Amino acid sequence: MFLVGVELKSRNAWEIRESLDELTELAATAGADVIGDGTQKMEAPMAATFIGSGKAQEFARHCVSNEVDTVIFDDELTPAQSRNLEQVFNCKILDRTSLILDIFAQRARTKEGKLQIELAQLQHLLPRLTRFWGHLSRQKGGIGMRGDGETQLETDRRRVQDRIARIARELEVVRRQRSTQRHGRQRNLWPLASIVGYTNAGKSTLLNAVTGADVLAENKLFATLDPTTRRLRLPTNQNVLLTDTVGFIRKLPHNLVEAFKATLEEVVQADLLIHVVDGSSPQAEEQIAAVNAVLDEIGAAGKPTMMVFNKIDKLVNGERNFIQSVPNAVAISAKTGEGIPELMAELGKQLKPIREFIELSVPHENAAVIARLHAVGQVMERDYEGEQARFKVRIPPHLHEEFAPFIVQALQTV
Ligand SMILES: Nc1nc2c(ncn2[C@@H]2O[C@H](COP(=O)(O)OP(=O)(O)OP(=O)(O)O)[C@@H](O)[C@H]2O)c(=O)[nH]1
Ligand SMILES: [Mg+2]
Structure with a gap:
């Protein structure tokens, strides 16, 4: 697999490197082998092939000699761009959005999770279906063919739309069941704190550490998709419901955020957000900004938020200065337990006025x-x-x- 990114005027070389490293991790999570990547500096993406056509051909030759079967672009491609690029590269072309959707599809476990992903995938597909068929009929040129193409297009679109409608109905049923099951009346009794943060920050590890829950935590992106809620009794005897949920990432596909809105209801309804940051990541600040952007998108911006910098066991002392400059932040290691008592104390303090x-x-x-x-x-x-x-x-x-x-x-x- 070969990755392609562009360095647009609005981005700098550093950002594109980080974004490509993350794309490499996403590809690895999806089970792919990355043999390399290439970037191009440009003013704006090209309408036809996203990158310049000369560059595309150069990358294509490189891919042929390395027997690459899939090329992934770090930005969302238009349907026309994917199609044109497929012809240049003569192999499968994916973009960041479809890669993330693919990972989510592999990871979904619950019925609700699976339906949500399928919905996002179909919505991603629908406009592509339209233009693909529009293109085909133009290519064949004949009036009769166009008619056929359009009939086929209509049928396919209707089929996808029907499926979307059916999923929406099924989701409605599943969600109704979930919300009645969901912590029953506990929900009203105790304040709700939602653990949010960039993917792989250590959210599930934290939930497990403080509540003895058994949520899968692993060094992969999007290990968690479905929310888990556990009650936590603080040393002050206050009770709080803690919810661990799906992680966020830069350039999270909008469809996916939409599809996950119901799952993310926990976040929207929370009294307090616990924003877990991988404090050992050199990209911590960018990741915080990306999380805040998604919170904004789901209507959870501006909630009382407690910042938690995790993985401090990986830091040497001098590197903690950044964390100390953030007001009310706690530094912890969910792995070694360092800082957990301070986290509990701060949580108690922040929950009181709630x-x-x-x-x-x-x-x-x-x-x-x-x-x-x-x-x-x-x-x-x-x-x-x-x-x-x-x-x-x-x-x-x-x-x-x-x-x-x-x-x-x-x-x-x-
Ligand atoms: N060194 C160190 N590693 C940690 C710490 N907390 C979590 N990890 C590791 O970081 C990786 C990701 O942890 P998770 O708890 O799955 O992260 P998450 O935020 O739930 O990730 P997603 O569900 O994928 O969004 C795992 O390999 C953990 O073992 C920590 O305090 N120190
Ligand atoms: Mg998790």
């Missing part, structure tokens, strides 16, 4: 209010004896207004 502890007095006939209180709050004490029902309860602060008429007093959080 629940408001109040005492309420509600007339017995306001059954709906009482039911709602149990649904959204953590009821610590209840007393139905007097004229009015009284509760000591922890609620999310944004619901303060809703219960304001019944609040007797604010209680001290222990």
